[in-house]
Amino acid sequence: xxxxxxxxxxxxxxxxxxxxxxxxxxxxxxxxxxxxxxxxxxxxxxxxxxxxxxxxxxxxxxxxxxxxxxxxxxxxxxxxxxxxxxxxxxxxxxxxxxxxxxxxxxxxxxxxxxxxxxxxxxxxxxxxx
Numbered sequence: 001x002x003x004x005x006x007x008x009x010x011x012x013x014x015x016x017x018x019x020x021x022x023x024x025x026x027x028x029x030x031x032x033x034x035x036x037x038x039x040x041x042x043x044x045x046x047x048x049x050x051x052x053x054x055x056x057x058x059x060x061x062x063x064x065x066x067x068x069x070x071x072x073x074x075x076x077x078x079x080x081x082x083x084x085x086x087x088x089x090x091x092x093x094x095x096x097x098x099x100x101x102x103x104x105x106x107x108x109x110x111x112x113x114x115x116x117x118x119x120x121x122x123x124x125x126x127x128x129x
Contacts, residue, residue, distance in 0.1 A: 001033065001034050001084045001085065001086045001087070002084050002085040002086075003084070004080070004083045004084055007085075008098075008099055009094070009097035009098050009099070010098065011064075011066065011098075011103070012026070012029040012030040012032070012033040012034050013026075013029055013064050014026075014028070014029040014032075014033075021042070022044070022065050022067070023040040023041065023042050023044075023067045024040070026040045026065075026066075026067040026069065027039070027040040027067075027069060030069050031075060031078060031079075032078060032079040032080060033078075033079070033080050033084065034078075034080075034084070034086055035074055035075040035076075035077075035078035035081060035086070036069065036071045036073075036074055036075070037071070037072055037073040037074070037075060038069045038070045038071040038072045038073070039069070039070050039072065040067045040068065040069045041067055041068045041069075041070075042067075043067075044065045044066060044067055045066045045067060045068055045106050045109070045110055046065075046066055046102075046105075046106045046109065047063055047064060047065050047066060047102070048063075048064055048066065048100050048102030048103045048105075048106060049061050049062065049063050049064070049100075049102065050062055050064065050099075050100050050103075064103075066103070066106050068110065091107045091108065091110060091111040091114075092108075092111070094107050095107040095108050
């Protein structure tokens, strides 16, 4: 999805919330910003940093913890509908669109992890001869 201000390609993210674990915040932000519901993994995929310009013009470096979310449903209406461009693309395409090298690396590492997980699952399903 794109950011609301600059239109650059980003992932859903938000500030910490009292009473919520980081993976729960990730799932809530994914719903509010991209309209996707699902279950977030409790373990982080990793983190990346990016410079954010606050409303008062001050620039701060933010560290974002990234969580995988298995999408189970898409909302017809959500908080930021119409404020962003949302597209489903491959991990390779997503890696090529984002500006932050660390986030690009997380996408590619996640692709490797998913490929290995699918290969292991397929190997278990092959009947022994």
